[in-house]
Amino acid sequence: EDKVVQSPLSLVVHEGDTVTLNCSYEVTNFRSLLWYKQEKKAPTFLFMLTSSGIEKKSGRLSSILDKKELFSILNITATQTGDSAVYLCAPRSGNTGKLIFGQGTTLQVKP
Amino acid sequence: DTGVSQDPRHKITKRGQNVTFRCDPISEHNRLYWYRQTLGQGPEFLTYFQNEAQLEKSRLLSDRFSAERPKGSFSTLEIQRTEQGDSAMYLCASSFRQGHSPLHFGNGTRLTVT
Numbered sequence: 001e002d003k004v005v006q007s008p009l010s011l012v013v014h015e016g017d018t019v020t021l022n023c024s025y026e027v028t029n030f031r032s033l034l035w036y037k038q039e040k041k042a043p044t045f046l047f048m049l050t051s052s053g054i055e056k057k058s059g060r061l062s063s064i065l066d067k068k069e070l071f072s073i074l075n076i077t078a079t080q081t082g083d084s085a086v087y088l089c090a091p092r093s094g095n096t097g098k099l100i101f102g103q104g105t106t107l108q109v110k111p
Numbered sequence: 112d113t114g115v116s117q118d119p120r121h122k123i124t125k126r127g128q129n130v131t132f133r134c135d136p137i138s139e140h141n142r143l144y145w146y147r148q149t150l151g152q153g154p155e156f157l158t159y160f161q162n163e164a165q166l167e168k169s170r171l172l173s174d175r176f177s178a179e180r181p182k183g184s185f186s187t188l189e190i191q192r193t194e195q196g197d198s199a200m201y202l203c204a205s206s207f208r209q210g211h212s213p214l215h216f217g218n219g220t221r222l223t224v225t
Contacts, residue, residue: 004153032211042115042202042216043154050211088153096167097206098144099214101153 002027004102006089012108013079021074021105023089031092033065033072034099038086046074046087079109113137115217117203123223124193131189132220136205143186144214145178146202147171154202160186161208193224 003026013019025033032050036043047056049065049072056063060079065072076083086106090099116135124130136143141162146154157176159167162183172178175193180186190197200221204214 034213036216041218045213045215048211048213090153092211096159096161097142097208097212097214098156098159098167099154100156101146103151104153 002091002093002100004089004091004100006087006102006105008105009103010106010108012110014110015080017079017109018075018077019079019107021076021087021089021107022071023073023102024071025089025091025100025102026070027091027093027100029094030067031094031097034090034092035063035072035074036088036090038088038104039084043088076107079107081109081111083107084109115203115205115215117201117217117220119220120218121221121223123225126193126195126224128193129189129191130193130222131187132201132203132222134186134188134203134205134217136184136186136203137215138184139207140205140215141183141208142206142212142214143180144204144206145186145188146204146216148200148202148219149198157188190222193222195224198222198224 035046052067086104143160145157148154160180200219202219204216206212
């Protein structure tokens with residue numbers, strides 16, 4: 001059965017700190033891995049990773065995938081209060097392209 | 112607004128009633144997904160449409176749940192004889208079929224069954 005485990009489940013940091021969020025997965029017919037940010041409502045897309053070892057970067061956020069060890073990490077540097085959210089990891093499976101979500105990591109950034 | 116639109120935003124119903132939700136995907140997207148999310152959990156896959164064809168259904172989707180996408184555009188999700196355990200956020204997402212197109216989510220319909 002497909003499985004996605006995110007750690008830690010929750011994290012409290014202060015502004016300016018750097019955080020690393022982890023995602024390990026076991027998914028049949030793996031296609032890619034996506035990261036989303038969810039603040040109360042719709043998950044919003046952050047990154048899509050298809051190849052191992054190639055870092056994707058957007059501002060203070062970056063992410064990398066290891067297809068051999070079946071994990072991904074999401075880094076956020078110089079955190080801000082606006083980064084407070086649930087971060088969801090979602091490997092993509094099969095021909096339908098459906099996403100299989102982890103439980104999420106709840107990040108709280110204190111001023 | 113050209114994003115994924117869901118209606119209603121909130122629905123409160125009594126146990127045993129039927130409810131129907133609507134999703135309007137981004138217009139060029141031919142893939143449409145329904146997910147369910149409960150508090151503290153990530154979204155769980157329910158079903159997938161490619162154009163008007165329903166190509167995959169989760170084991171989570173009991174026979175009280177039915178989804179349609181009659182003309183390959185908007186979709187509806189109906190829950191018959193609602194139970195308290197159906198209380199959740201129901202999310203719709205859409206994407207292009209080609210390549211590794213990301214899913215774009217709507218704001219969801221929050222269902223409360225009393």
